[in-house]
Structures are given as structure tokens and as C-alpha cells.
Amino acid sequence: MERRKFIKNVSLGTAAAGIAGVSTSKAAQANNFDADATFNLDYAPHFGMFKNLAGEDLLDQITYMHERGFRSLEDNGMMKRTPEMQEKIGNHLAKLGMTMGVFVLDKGGNGANTLAAGKQEYVDIFLAGCKKAVETSKRVNAKWTTVVPGDFQRDLPLDIQTANVIEALRKGAEILEPHGLTMVLEPLSDNPNLYLRYSPQTYLVCKGVDSPSCKILYDIYHQQKNEGHLITLMEMCWEEIAYIQIGDNPGRKEPGTGEINFKNVFKYIYEKGFKGVCGMEHGNFSSGKQGEEAVIQAYREADSFR
Template sequence: MKRRKFIQNVSLGTAAAGLTGMGTLNAAQSGFREADEPFNLDYAPHFGMFKQHAGEDLLDQITFMHERGFRSLEDNGMMGRTPEMQEKIGNHLAKLGMTMGVFVLNKGGNGANTLAAGKKEHVDIFLEGCRKAVEVAKRVNAKWTTVVPGDYQRNLPLDIQTANVIEALRKGAEILEPHGLTMVLEPLSDTPNLFLRYSPQTYMICKGVNSPSCKILYDIYHQQKNEGHLITLMDMCWEEIAYIQIGDNPGRKEPGTGEINYQNVFKFIYDKGFKGVCGMEHGNSMPGKEGEAAVIAAYRKADSFL
């Protein structure tokens, strides 16, 4: 029996038996939906999240995601994959009717290449990344690419840095917009050296760029750490939010492992009429098949807000 067919046959059975490794917990007892039904929101796992069930093959992993009810994929490292693999991934997603979520624009800003500095050589590197991202997006039918402007340039006034970032992003948007590709700016919590950290700050920059190809990636994990008030600030910034990412805090694992009330947050997103992708940019709280099953169960629980 071919591997992909084997996965298809056994995965439905394991879901009905309690999502493999969940012991006496099963779908009927816990009130979860059947494991092969789509979710209320469009959650996007990443490669490796379910490899204990699906194996190392990337296409098999996508198939397993689809069988578990997920309808999108995100892959931060897509630009680092070969064009041949990118095309295979894109074709397989199309075959299953799945959406390609974000991939990271490799030559966006970083600590050594900050757009806040206003230096031509830094902007040129970023624009080269935009051109390459367009080609990758064509192969996988992607609509979003993640951009981080880099670090502060601390010898410049903050407003000058902000103007430098807006000017650079406008030039990037001119490259992306004709191809329907949107850079989603992600405020992060990893280090205080990062220029982009808060959702209102990112909202202001998007308004300054004034392009449909420059929007907000609202990462719930990072913004819980940076600013809190998740629902309030999402609502304030809503018209500029094009993509959402998920992770509980502390720990950056699946919903239900930290302090965030994800049922309430997901219900807010759903009630706003969000039709985009919610990327599962987090780790698994437990190893092995048991940990993978726990991730699926966590999403079924958090998604049961209706």
C-alpha cells in the first residue's frame, strides 16, 4: 500500500479512537468536532508539527493536515526551499484546495540591515528580497510574506527612523502590489532592540505606506507579551490586519497551555468576519504522537466557540 494512502486510511481511524495517544479521551466524550471536519477559522499548521503521524515527507504532512480539518499551511522557510520543491508544495496545496499562508521575506530588515537607518544599501537588500519573494509566491500561490524592518538605529530620532521605514516599505510595496502579494509587518517581542514592537505603531506605519500590499501580521503571542489588551487593540487596528498568528503565553505552545483565553479571542476574530489565515506559529507542548494529538485537540477545544 502506498504511504499516502496508508496515512489516509489510518488517520481517520486514530482520530475516532481519540486522536492517538490521548488515552481514554476521545472526540465524543470531549465534545470536539469530528477530526476531519474543517474548523470555524482557517488555522495553518507548519511543517514538522505532525511529522510523527505523517512522516518526514512534506507532501504527506500536508495531506495529514488536510485530513485533520486544516485548510491552510504556513512555512516561514519557504524561500530557502528549492524551486522544484516549492512547485511541488504549491501543486499539492492546489490539489487539496488548501491555502498557502505566510513565508518570511528572507532579505527583510535584521540587526545588520535595518530599514530604520535610511541607508540605500540596506533598502536595496530589502528590495532584492521583495523581487525574489514575488517569484516564490508564484510557485506556491502565496498572498502574504512576512516582513520585519530590523532593529532601531539609535543615533537617529525615532520619528526619522519611522519615516525611513515607511519610505523603504513604500518602495517594496511598489514591487509587490502588481503581483497581488502583501507584505505583512510583524511586531515582535524577541528583543527590545527590534524597531517594530507594537500593534498601534504598526498600524501607523501601514497608514503611512498607504498600500494594499503593506498590512499587519498580528501575532497574538508576541502582542500578549508586548502590550496585552488583545481584543481591544486588535479591534482598533482591525482595518490594517491581514494575517494572524497564534501561540499561547508563556511558552509559545498550543492554545490552552498558557494564560490567553483563546476561545474568546477566536470568537472575536470570527465575529469580525475574518476570512484570512490564522497561522499556528508555535511549538508542541509535548513530544511525539501524544503531543501532536494534543495540538489537534487543543484547536478543536479553542475553536468550539459557537
């Protein structure tokens, strides 16, 4: 891995100098690297985001993220990795003092086993996924797992579907809560068949489940598409939001590539005192090493609200 110098961006120099919690990773010290400052918020890249700069090895990618100032990782596909690889990732994160963000709960609900249908066989699939998620979380020291309840059940009244979803999620929460694992429900914009689409709707479901193990994953990209009014609706739903994900719209790339004023959104989140993880669930606008550096610079810019 080539030596890297601290990012010298004149427009960010003053802000970067004032960022709290500047530290140097052990890996950076051992290799005589200059580590970048940490950020105001806890942004979490995913595997592959910096593979041209860090290489294909997953542990090297984590080390690189740490060197560039990131202190968390998220990996939607964690449950599909081998237990051995999960343990390696968990141990490496612990060594660097990094946090594991969300992973997707396998079979957590989809078009093939929608929780809105109220069918026991679908609920059983979901609950089996919850049990597997607990084991995965122990290996990587994760606190959050993403759940999407699946599609609408069109032959049932909407309120009956909501009751079915709440009942299933209560059973899942009973499995997760003793282990300190929280399912974060993600309203999506991917297609009109999805049951869960709006933040107030998700707030209602969380209130119905009434468990610390059932909260909202507020994905800025999806909610800009579905409902807009990002800050207003985040404020209304704030007490149930446990995790945030990022992506500009249109395009679902890094901040600054679409229409969202991320500096203002990040400032709001920071001033609310949010100490959780903000997952970078988006692609890179440009390819190669230059595109990966551009992602980091985009976060430096959007994070310079102080």
C-alpha cells in the same frame, strides 16, 4: 500511513457536528480514511508539527493536515527551499484545495540591514528580497510574506526612523502590489533592539505606506508579551490586520498551555468576519505522536466557541 478514525471527543461532539464546511479530502477518499471536520477559523500548521504522525515527507505532512481538518499551511522558510520543491508544495496545496499562508521575506530587514537607518544599501537588499519573494509566491500561490523592518537605529530620532521605514516599505509595496502579494509587518517581542514592537505602531506605519500590499501580521503570542489587551487593540487596528498568528504565553505552545483565553479571542476574530489565515506559529507542548494529537485537540477545544 496508518488508518485514522474521526476524533470522538464527547465534549466536542455537538460542536463538531455543527461546524460548517465539513468535507473529505481526495487523498482521504482514495485511502478510505475518515477525514476530520474543518474548523470555524482557517488555522495553518507548519512543516514538522505533525512529522511523527505523518512522516518526514513534506507532501505527506500536507496531506495529513488536510485529513485532520486544516485547510492552510504556513512555512517561514519557504524562500530557502529549492524552486523545484516550492513548485511541488504549491501543486500539492492546489490539488487539495489548500491555501498557502505566510513565508518570511528573505533579507526583509534585520539587525544587519535595518530599514530604520535610511541607508540605501539596506533598502536595496530589502527590495531585492521583494523581487525574489514575488517569484516564490508564484510557485506556491502565496498572498502574504512576512516582513520585519529590523532594529532601532539608536543615533536617529524615533520619528526619523519611522519615516525611513515607511519610505522603504513604500518602495517594496510598489514591487509587490502588481502581483497581488502583501507584505505583512510583524511586531515582535524577541529582543528590545527591534524597531517594530507594538500593534498601534505598526498601524501607523501601514497608514503611512498606504498600500494594499502593506498590512499587519498580528501575532497573538508576541502582542500578549508586548502590550496585552489583545481584543481591544485588535479592534483598534482591525482595518490594517491581514494575517494572524497564534501561540500561547508563556511558552509559545498550542492554545491552553498558557494564560490566553483563546476561545474568547477566536470567537472575536470569527465574529469580525475574518476570512484570512491564522498561522499556528508555535511549538508543541509535548513531544511525539501524543503531543501532536494534543495540538489538534487543543485547537478543537479553542475552536468550539459556537
